[in-house]
Amino acid sequence: MEISGLISAIVIGAVVGALGRLALPGRQDIGWLWTIGVGIAAALVGTAVATALGVADTKGVDWIEWALQIGLAAAGVTALERLRSRS
Template identity: 55%
Template sequence: MFQLIWIIIVGAVLGIIARLILPGRQPIPWWLTIIFGILGAWLGNALAGWIGVRHTSGVDWIRHGLQVGCAIVIVALGSGLWTSFRRGRVSR
């Protein structure tokens, strides 16, 4: 249970950081920001494991940088898709 709470907290922090770094306004709800942050953390961890820097001594700055970078990309792409979906431009 505590791990799920921690995942949500990290997702919220990463999503908020991504939204602050991106220029302009991202018209996505707060719950989608958290989901995108969680996805960014997961993808960043996967990339860190793939390149061999997931577990290091001390603070894992490379892994955290990958997580933030992935969250930025996901928030940028996701906000565009969300806007298109809300306006009815996505074909079903």
């Protein structure tokens, strides 16, 4: 992966993490660095799932891929919040 790919993964991950966090009701008790980390992971996994389903490369905006990424980010933020609240 080139440096431009890494930078774009961080930026897209931050956006996906923030959107996933905003999709959840109430306040989440995790920091923004965790949110960005979850967003990066969700963006990568969401892209892999969209590629496996054959919906990653469409004409125009890849809405299904975005929905997968945001849904995975929301699930990741929820899981991380519950894991951190137990300790």
